[in-house]
Amino acid sequence: MRRLLTMLFFVAVMAALLMAxxxxxxxxxxxxxxxxxxxxxxxxxxxNHTGIYVAQANGYFADEGLDVEIMMPGEAGADQIVxxxxxxxxxxxxxxxxxxxVQEIPLVSIGAVIQHNTSxxxxxxxxxxxxxxxxxxxxxxxxxxxxxxAVLSSLMQQKDADVEKVDIVNMxxxxxxxxxxxxxxxxxxxxxxxxxxxxxxxxxxxxxxLTDYSEKLDYYTPVIxxxxxxxxxxxxxxxxxxxxxxxxxxxAADNPGKAADILIExxxxxxxxxxxxxxxxxxxxxxxxxxxxGVQKKEVWENYAEWMYENDLLDERLEAEKAxxxxxxxx
Numbered sequence: 383m384r385r386l387l388t389m390l391f392f393v394a395v396m397a398a399l400l401m402a403x404x405x406x407x408x409x410x411x412x413x414x415x416x417x418x419x420x421x422x423x424x425x426x427x428x429x430n431h432t433g434i435y436v437a438q439a440n441g442y443f444a445d446e447g448l449d450v451e452i453m454m455p456g457e458a459g460a461d462q463i464v465x466x467x468x469x470x471x472x473x474x475x476x477x478x479x480x481x482x483x484v485q486e487i488p489l490v491s492i493g494a495v496i497q498h499n500t501s502x503x504x505x506x507x508x509x510x511x512x513x514x515x516x517x518x519x520x521x522x523x524x525x526x527x528x529x530x531x532a533v534l535s536s537l538m539q540q541k542d543a544d545v546e547k548v549d550i551v552n553m554x555x556x557x558x559x560x561x562x563x564x565x566x567x568x569x570x571x572x573x574x575x576x577x578x579x580x581x582x583x584x585x586x587x588x589x590x591x592l593t594d595y596s597e598k599l600d601y602y603t604p605v606i607x608x609x610x611x612x613x614x615x616x617x618x619x620x621x622x623x624x625x626x627x628x629x630x631x632x633x634a635a636d637n638p639g640k641a642a643d644i645l646i647e648x649x650x651x652x653x654x655x656x657x658x659x660x661x662x663x664x665x666x667x668x669x670x671x672x673x674x675x676g677v678q679k680k681e682v683w684e685n686y687a688e689w690m691y692e693n694d695l696l697d698e699r700l701e702a703e704k705a706x707x708x709x710x711x712x713x
Contacts, residue, residue: 433631523566
C-alpha cells in the first residue's frame with residue numbers, strides 16, 4: 383500500500399510539474415518592481431499561519447520586494463504543489479516531508495513554525511481516558527494513515543497495553559466534537575485549535591500530549607517548505623521570503639491580539655473569538671526555547687525519522703541534513 387501511495391504521489395507531482403513548467407517564470411518572475419510568488423497553505427487558515435498573513439498585511443513581503451499570493455491547497459495537497467513548483471513555498475509537516483524525502487520527492491523544510499509538538503490524543507473528561515492503557519476497548523477516530531496506529535502502539539507499549547484492542551476507524555471530515563458525541567471515544571488533535579475550541583465550549587478534555595511519552599515524537603509540525611530547485615536557482619528570493627516570514631511570526635509572538643486581528647480581517651469567515659484565544663495560547667510557542675524563530679535541529683529530524691523507520695513507516699533511513707536547512711533564516 384505504501385509503495386502504491388508513493389507511486390500515485392510521484393505521478394501527481396510529475397503531472398503538476400509539467401503543467402507548472404510553462405508558468406514557472408510567472409510564479410517566480412518579476413511584475414513591475416515586485417517579484418511574484420505563491421504560498422500554499424496546508425489546510426483552512428488558522429493560527430499556525432498567522433505569521434504569513436502578518437507579513438502580508440504589515441508590508442514585510444513588500445519591503446523585501448516580494449508580492450506573495452496565499453493559496454489554498456485544494457485536492458492536490460500542499461506538498462505536491464510545492465514539490466512540483468506550482469507554488470514557491472508552502473506549509474508542510476515533518477511527518478509527511480520525511481516520507482517525501484525518503485521517496486526522493488525534493489521538498490525541503492526551511493523554518494519551523496512552532497518549536498515543539500502540540501498534538502496529542504484527546505477525549506471528553508467523562509470517558510476517563512487518562513493513560514494509554516485506557517485506549518484498550520475504546521474507539522479511536524482518525525484519518526486512515528499508518529502512522530496513527532504506530533503512534534498509538536508506541537504509547538500503549540509503554541503501559542504493556544495492546545493496540546489490537548483499539549477499534550480504529552476513519553472519521554473522515556467529521557469534526558472532533560461531532561465525532562465524540564456520536565461514536566468516537568478519542569482522537570488525535572492539535573490543542574492550539576481544537577483544544578482551545580473545547581475550552582470555549584466548556585467541554586473538559588483529557589489530553590495526552592505525544593511529547594509526554596516520547597522525545598522522538600517531539601517533531602516540527604508545521605514547517606515552512608520549498609523545493610530543491612527554488613533553493614538552487616533562487617537562493618536570494620528564499621532568503622528575502624524567510625526574512626519577511628520571520629518578522630511576521632516574531633510580530634505574532636509579541637503581539638497576539640494584533641496578530642489575531644490581522645488574521646480575522648484577512649479571513650473573515652473564521653470565528654473571531656476562537657482566533658483570538660488560539661493566538662493567545664499559541665504565540666509563546668512559536669519560538670519557545672529556541673534562540674530565534676524558525677530554527678531546526680538535526681537531532682529532531684533524526685529522532686523522528688528513526689522512530690518512523692523502527693515502526694516500518696519508512697523503507698529507508700532519512701538523510702536528515704537534506705530534509706531541512708537553517709540557511710535562510712535571518713541572522
